[in-house]
Amino acid sequence: MSDVRLSDLSTPCLLVDEAIMKRNIDRLSRYAASLGVTLRPHLKTTKSVEAARYVLADEYGPATVSTLAEAEIFAEAGITDILYAVGISPDKLDRVVALHRAGCRLIVLLDSIAQAEAVAAASKDSGIAIPAMIEIDSDGHRSGLTADDPALIDVGRILNAGGAELCGVLCHAGESYGAIGRAAQAVCAEQERRAVVDASDRLRDTGLPCPVVSAGSTPTAHAAKDLTGVTELRAGVYVFFDLVMAGIEVCDVDDIALSVLTTVIGHQTTRGWTICDAGWMAMSRDRGTASQRVDQGYGVVCDESGKVIPGLIVIQANQEHGVIAPYPKFDGDLPDLPLGTRLRILPNHACATAAQHQHYHVIPVEADAPLASWRRFGGW
Numbered sequence: 290m291s292d293v294r295l296s297d298l299s300t301p302c303l304l305v306d307e308a309i310m311k312r313n314i315d316r317l318s319r320y321a322a323s324l325g326v327t328l329r330p331h332l333k334t335t336k337s338v339e340a341a342r343y344v345l346a347d348e349y350g351p352a353t354v355s356t357l358a359e360a361e362i363f364a365e366a367g368i369t370d371i372l373y374a375v376g377i378s379p380d381k382l383d384r385v386v387a388l389h390r391a392g393c394r395l396i397v398l399l400d401s402i403a404q405a406e407a408v409a410a411a412s413k414d415s416g417i418a419i420p421a422m423i424e425i426d427s428d429g430h431r432s433g434l435t436a437d438d439p440a441l442i443d444v445g446r447i448l449n450a451g452g453a454e455l456c457g458v459l460c461h462a463g464e465s466y467g468a469i470g471r472a473a474q475a476v477c478a479e480q481e482r483r484a485v486v487d488a489s490d491r492l493r494d495t496g497l498p499c500p501v502v503s504a505g506s507t508p509t510a511h512a513a514k515d516l517t518g519v520t521e522l523r524a525g526v527y528v529f530f531d532l533v534m535a536g537i538e539v540c541d542v543d544d545i546a547l548s549v550l551t552t553v554i555g556h557q558t559t560r561g562w563t564i565c566d567a568g569w570m571a572m573s574r575d576r577g578t579a580s581q582r583v584d585q586g587y588g589v590v591c592d593e594s595g596k597v598i599p600g601l602i603v604i605q606a607n608q609e610h611g612v613i614a615p616y617p618k619f620d621g622d623l624p625d626l627p628l629g630t631r632l633r634i635l636p637n638h639a640c641a642t643a644a645q646h647q648h649y650h651v652i653p654v655e656a657d658a659p660l661a662s663w664r665r666f667g668g669w
Contacts, residue, residue, distance in 0.1 A: 292659045295593070295652065300552040301571035303646040304633065305340075305663075306595060308654045309546035310528060314344055317510060317527050324516045329353050329372060329503065331525025334640045337649060338366045339663035344528055353523050357384050358668040364393035372396045372503070374459065374523070376424065376432055377404055382411040389417045398459060400424040400433050405444045409451025420454040422503065423492075427484035428477070430463030436487035445497040457501025458492070460485040461523075465508040469537045469582075474512035481509055486518035508539050531639040532589060536581040542589065542597060548633040549588070549642065550650075551611065553626050563613040563626050567634055569606040573641035587611065588634035588642075595633055598624060603634055 295304075321328040330344045333355035341363060345352055350370030354360045360371050361384070369392055377385070377397040388395045399405055399421055412419045423444055426433030434441050448455040465477035481504050489499040504516070505523035516522065529547040530540045551567035569587070578585040590601035590613055600619040605612035611634070615623060626632070636642035643649075644667060651661040 301567040304548045305649045305651045306546045321522050327521040329521045329523050334525045337663045337665045356669045369393045379407040386415045396420045405447040409453045412452040418454040420456040422457045422459045425460040425485050425488045427460050427481045428464040436484050458488045459503040462509045471512050474508040478509035478513035529639040532585045532637045533577040545635050547639045553630040565611045567611045568609045575638040575641040577637040591633040593631040
């Protein structure tokens, strides 16, 4: 796609503003360094080798993924220090072993005796000490063992004695996505830190190794004040940010690097609607801001340059049609948007919107440079 300009793109399509993305990446990289921890970025948002090159500390990692397909594609690209941060199931261990044999150190995650036994058995059968981390629950959000659960030590001993490698503990403060403001998110960050450090202390006190103590979510990574005892920090959506993150004050709307380019295809003037060609197939059905103080519908409307148009959101999304209208009770002036007008829509959830597309069209830092195209992949 040499010498492609924004005006050449067919809509709907996915845009990334390189300058904003780089600013977001640099911001968290500097903050992690100031807290004295290694940053292990989560690549599940971008799912792109080209994007990963911006995010990772070096060409090998460290990185976090959410699917084995991600691990396989990134490993093929030379990224060899990868954490698969979703609970492992026995049927996937053959693929884990294959990645190790291909030169990728893939760390698996677990929180049960049954998983530990499966990983230990696969390690023994393959002759590969599969590295594993124990997931710790800090807030009851989803998975993991609490730091005081007796099973924590049992799981550690099974891994340590069974031929696998117990390499640490991991926590993800999922409830932080409902915490509004830096102060509330800092409370979640400390709760997360305390849980994972307490778990690591218990393991070490019983003679078990725990070299890696991993914590993080995008909200807590930006709000943490003290990470004593933590060795690495994880976050993912910060690369692009989105309206959900803006709604809980992790970022500003101006920090959102991802948008969907769309074209006005019609009007319902009696209803005050403008119809565009970005429906849920382009935006996703994610309504993550619906429970927030400001419901942003299916996305905030910007002009073609990316400047927010005050008052306008996508209020309805059909498969290939988006309905643009003012917020309820908005009484400001609205622009005329004639047929053919090009707009950008900022997404509620960057991961979900990006998942609808096969490529990113990257608006370069240099104003007169052509757009780049990055392949995006999916699958499990």
